[in-house]
Amino acid sequence: MTTTVAAAAVGTATRAGVEVRLENLQRRYAGVTALDGLSLTMAPGELVALLGPSGCGKTTALRLVAGLEQADSGRVVVGGEDVTGQPTNKRDVGMVFQAYSLFPHLTAWQNVAFGLQMRKVDARQRRQRAGEMLELVGLSGFADRFAHQLSGGQQQRVALARALAIQPKVLLLDEPLSALDAKVRARLRDEIRRVQLEVGITTLFVSHDQEEALAIADRVGVMHSGRIEQLGPPTTIYSRPATPFVAEFVGLTNRLPGVVRGGEVDVRGSRLPLVQPDTADGPAIALVRPEAVSVASGGETAAAPLVGTVIATAFLGATSRVTIDLGDITVLAQLPTSEATALPAGTRVRIAIRADPVLISRDEAAPERA
Amino acid sequence: MTRARRLRLRVFRVIVLVLGGAFFLVPIGAMFEFSTRGNRVGAPRTLEAWTTIVTYPDLLGAIRDSLGLATITSVGMLVLLLPTMIWVRLRLPRLKRTIEFLCLLPLTIPAIVLVVGLSPVYRWMAINLVDTIFLLSFAYLILVLPFAYRALDAGLSAIDVKTLSEAARSLGAGWGTVMFRVIAPNMASALLNACLLSVALVLGEFTFANLLSYLNLQVEIFQLGLANAGTSIAVSVASLMFAFILLVILSFFGRPRKRVAPERTGLPYPIAAAGPR
Ligand SMILES: Nc1ncnc2c1ncn2[C@@H]1O[C@H](COP(=O)(O)OP(=O)(O)OP(=O)(O)O)[C@@H](O)[C@H]1O
Numbered sequence: 001m002t003t004t005v006a007a008a009a010v011g012t013a014t015r016a017g018v019e020v021r022l023e024n025l026q027r028r029y030a031g032v033t034a035l036d037g038l039s040l041t042m043a044p045g046e047l048v049a050l051l052g053p054s055g056c057g058k059t060t061a062l063r064l065v066a067g068l069e070q071a072d073s074g075r076v077v078v079g080g081e082d083v084t085g086q087p088t089n090k091r092d093v094g095m096v097f098q099a100y101s102l103f104p105h106l107t108a109w110q111n112v113a114f115g116l117q118m119r120k121v122d123a124r125q126r127r128q129r130a131g132e133m134l135e136l137v138g139l140s141g142f143a144d145r146f147a148h149q150l151s152g153g154q155q156q157r158v159a160l161a162r163a164l165a166i167q168p169k170v171l172l173l174d175e176p177l178s179a180l181d182a183k184v185r186a187r188l189r190d191e192i193r194r195v196q197l198e199v200g201i202t203t204l205f206v207s208h209d210q211e212e213a214l215a216i217a218d219r220v221g222v223m224h225s226g227r228i229e230q231l232g233p234p235t236t237i238y239s240r241p242a243t244p245f246v247a248e249f250v251g252l253t254n255r256l257p258g259v260v261r262g263g264e265v266d267v268r269g270s271r272l273p274l275v276q277p278d279t280a281d282g283p284a285i286a287l288v289r290p291e292a293v294s295v296a297s298g299g300e301t302a303a304a305p306l307v308g309t310v311i312a313t314a315f316l317g318a319t320s321r322v323t324i325d326l327g328d329i330t331v332l333a334q335l336p337t338s339e340a341t342a343l344p345a346g347t348r349v350r351i352a353i354r355a356d357p358v359l360i361s362r363d364e365a366a367p368e369r370a
Numbered sequence: 371m372t373r374a375r376r377l378r379l380r381v382f383r384v385i386v387l388v389l390g391g392a393f394f395l396v397p398i399g400a401m402f403e404f405s406t407r408g409n410r411v412g413a414p415r416t417l418e419a420w421t422t423i424v425t426y427p428d429l430l431g432a433i434r435d436s437l438g439l440a441t442i443t444s445v446g447m448l449v450l451l452l453p454t455m456i457w458v459r460l461r462l463p464r465l466k467r468t469i470e471f472l473c474l475l476p477l478t479i480p481a482i483v484l485v486v487g488l489s490p491v492y493r494w495m496a497i498n499l500v501d502t503i504f505l506l507s508f509a510y511l512i513l514v515l516p517f518a519y520r521a522l523d524a525g526l527s528a529i530d531v532k533t534l535s536e537a538a539r540s541l542g543a544g545w546g547t548v549m550f551r552v553i554a555p556n557m558a559s560a561l562l563n564a565c566l567l568s569v570a571l572v573l574g575e576f577t578f579a580n581l582l583s584y585l586n587l588q589v590e591i592f593q594l595g596l597a598n599a600g601t602s603i604a605v606s607v608a609s610l611m612f613a614f615i616l617l618v619i620l621s622f623f624g625r626p627r628k629r630v631a632p633e634r635t636g637l638p639y640p641i642a643a644a645g646p647r
């Protein structure tokens with residue numbers, strides 16, 4: 001029932017999404033380059049998540065789109081119109097902040113109606129639209145509550161309704177879930193996605209949580225020192241990372257020493273193809289996903305290239321992550337839990353690495369994880 | 371907590387309350403007692419000193435002028451300080467120290483020094499512009515700056531000015547709307563604090579007015595005291611009561627309606643209400 005009402009509410013609120021283009025944005029703060037030529041084109045109605053470690057410039061990018069910060073150079077184009085020089089209040093952006101941002105002196109519906117008041121919508125229509133928006137986020141029973149009478153998750157939902165009430169051209173979300181606990185987070189994440197799809201608004205979502213970004217986005221842009229390192233659908237980002245940085249930032253990765261030779265890398269006798277076949281020969285670190293590692297028990301007997309001992313098992317639900325000691329290094333393998341339970345700690349196992357194309361990392365420094 | 375301990379705590383509280391109350395009320399009671407004495411030894415109690423307040427022509431004028439000064443000073447203080455402080459907080463955070471220093475400076479300068487510095491300016495204004503007591507509000511503005519600054523700063527620190535104003539801006543609000551419709555309503559009790567501090571300070575001001583030769587309430591009370599001690603004391607008690615009522619109103623309205631850290635809502639300073647400064 002809720003969905004039909006919500007859909008009806010959206011019927012009046014819908015505005016076809018517009019294309020949003022960030023062109024070569026540069027932003028420096030005294031000595032720090034926050035954005036270093038960031039470019040991104042978002043299709044109408046698309047949800048793009050910017051993912052990256054702390055300090056890589058995600059918030060700065062978002063604030064440039066909102067006009068809360070001015071770019072040193074570059075352009076922001078929304079629906080074909082260059083808005084680079086426009087002040088925030090003329091830009092038609094909806095924004096949800098990381099910090100709770102409801103106006104404390106107004107009730108939920110008054111908060112939602114605030115932007116409409118700024119647009120001189122008459123009182124009766126304001127009240128009605130605010131009601132519809134609260135319905136959309138599933139809070140119609142809370143219209144007369146003040147912010148301090150709402151939970152954190154409810155406050156963020158009202159903030160979302162408030163941002164959407166003005167029918168903005170772009171929706172900007174700066175880690176809107178990071179102040180919430182894990183359960184509420186996951187639920188609200190799906191809620192945001194549902195609302196975004198219903199309204200069809202072009203959305204930029206900032207997160208340093210890879211699970212969140214991969215779950216919600218049409219495309220994910222992984223950022224690294226002020227630039228987008230890789231942009232693509234979540235599955236591509238996860239399974240075919242373009243650079244070592246992306247591979248290590250998104251998901252867990254085994255760093256296995258090997259030798260590059262003739263377009264392949266030899267890791268303890270397993271020959272794996274390379275993502276970039278033109279990599280120069282020589283010793284290197286191969287980045288291997290835990291899912292690409294398979295395990296069989298009874299190591300010694302077979303002529304397996306890699307033999308080790310299970311030292312720990314972490315249950316993640318349907319799958320489990322098994323840590324295997326190979327003597328000089330440890331390897332993580334991700335297995336169905338049913339297989340993993342057959343491998344208690346101490347079991348001698350034989351592992352094999354699937355011949356997926358792998359990335360090579362030559363700089364020892366692992367990226368900082370947020 | 372044991373019962374005995376709770377009892378002791380209660381007794382302690384009552385004692386403190388009684389002592390504190392006595393400290394404030396005994397002098398006021400004595401003043402009231404004095405103001406109702408008759409003129410001769412053994413004369414019956416009389417409210418004559420009180421009734422002359424209304425009939426004393428200069429006195430009523432002085433009260434009116436002082437209230438006018440208090441109003442002008444409060445409004446001027448808000449107009450000057452509130453936008454400045456919000457702007458500094460949002461756009462020029464590196465100026466915060468400077469502004470704070472400037473605002474607190476008057477605390478460190480003795481009133482007499484200020485007056486000596488200001489008196490040529492006042493003489494010039496009186497001759498070349500208009501000669502009205504309301505010119506004093508310029509000087510009073512300086513005087514209330516430190517107190518008002520503290521009160522407003524506490525109010526601004528209690529809310530997330532940056533996020534609230536950015537949220538409002540993104541919803542289409544201009545800077546005026548941000549200040550008056552978003553920030554100000556959320557620091558109402560701080561605004562009230564600042565205003566009432568200003569009012570209390572102005573109503574109790576003596577040095578400036580006297581040395582610059584203006585007749586405000588306290589100067590009038592002082593001169594009255596030379597001629598008619600009873601009425602002078604009666605007016606003092608009345609102005610103390612007035613300040614007291616203002617403070618009660620403050621604590622009544624200043625009660626946080628919403629979740630505001632309770633320790634932030636009290637007065638930033640104890641104030642010496644309505645005593646000659
Ligand atoms: N107002 C500012 N003054 C100076 N430096 C700033 C300012 N804002 C951001 N920076 C710097 O710019 C860089 C990028 O900051 P930004 O806030 O965009 O990072 P972020 O990716 O959002 O990080 P986080 O995940 O921690 O929020 C950082 O190095 C930061 O220190």
Ligand SMILES: [Mg+2]
Nearest residue numbers: 058059060174
């Ligand atoms: Mg950030």
